[in-house]
Amino acid sequence: MLKIIVAGVDEAGRGPVLGAMVIGVFAAEAEWDRELREMGVKDSKQLSPARREELAAKLRKIGRHLLIRITAEELTELMNKGISLNEIEAMKIGEALGELQGDLARRKHEFGKVFIDSPDPIPSKFERRIRKYFRVPGADKVKILCDNKAENKYPTVAAASILAKVDRDAELEKIKKKLGVDFGSGYPSDERTAKYVREHHADPELQPFLRHKWETVKRLKCPQVDLTKYL
Missing domain, CATH: 3.30.420.10 (Ribonuclease H-like superfamily/Ribonuclease H)
Structure with missing residues (x-):
């Protein structure tokens, strides 16, 4: 039918x-x-x-x-x-x-x-x-x-x-199990995710799972400058 x-x-x-x-x-x-x-x-x-x-x-x-x-x-x-x-x-x-x-x-x-x-x-x-x-x-x-x-x-x-x-x-x-870490939701607004990407973006095992073309990823890869000494 x-x-x-x-x-x-x-x-x-x-x-x-x-x-x-x-x-x-x-x-x-x-x-x-x-x-x-x-x-x-x-x-x-x-x-x-x-x-x-x-x-x-x-x-x-x-x-x-x-x-x-x-x-x-x-x-x-x-x-x-x-x-x-x-x-x-x-x-x-x-x-x-x-x-x-x-x-x-x-x-x-x-x-x-x-x-x-x-x-x-x-x-x-x-x-x-x-x-x-x-x-x-x-x-x-x-x-x-x-x-x-x-x-x-x-x-x-x-x-x-x-x-x-x-x-x-x-x-x-x-992915979390493979990497051995709970990095949160995967969204850049999640501080656990942001912290993990900032600190581990160069790790070889992370590369297949990272969206390298995202502007937020590019920003997180940049070295963070401590501005407090200028305040």
């Missing part, structure tokens, strides 16, 4: 200086929107880690999902080529939607619509970027709706945000 599938896309870890950025894609039958709301699916930032884990386990059973990890090394490599973060995200989303479209076509389902959280303040520009990379057969029939703060408006995007956040957190824990 033909089913109309609606998807949501969101990322986790766009701003950190350490670790991967993860893009989540969640797809389910259009009728599932109400059920997702009733389950308590909402923006992952509004949920505790335990609640995110609980909901992620349920979401994996309900619909099709994809997780795309863009490592710090890959981000550095692509940005060294002059590719912007928005372009990288659009490229990975377009490729993921192509994979989803192929899977749904094989199952004789119709990919009706996808809601995407836009990092661009002009969402239509982000849609155009994605369309450049979403070019598989049938892609032109899929309606793409990009929106700012989409995770607060569309249940499928909120579901994608939960899956991406849980995966990003799990990957971060693996």
Whole structure:
């Protein structure tokens, strides 16, 4: 039986200086929107880690999902080529939607619509970027709706945000275990993270996990001058 599938896309870890950025894609039958709301699916930032884990386990059973990890090394490599973060995200989303479209076509389902959280303040520009990379057969029939703060408006995007956040957190824990240190959240606003990067940015084992092209990383690498003696 033909089913109309609606998807949501969101990322986790766009701003950190350490670790991967993860893009989540969640797809389910259009009728599932109400059920997702009733389950308590909402923006992952509004949920505790335990609640995110609980909901992620349920979401994996309900619909099709994809997780795309863009490592710090890959981000550095692509940005060294002059590719912007928005372009990288659009490229990975377009490729993921192509994979989803192929899977749904094989199952004789119709990919009706996808809601995407836009990092661009002009969402239509982000849609155009994605369309450049979403070019598989049938892609032109899929309606793409990009929106700012989409995770607060569309249940499928909120579901994608939960899956991406849980995966990003799990990957971060693996990095901490490998390095043998708890450096915090990976965000530069976290003093534990900032202190760790300032003191260990040259350590060989840290290099694969550090986002070298981030301006905050460049600042943290600079020697800190003690200005108190001039006061």
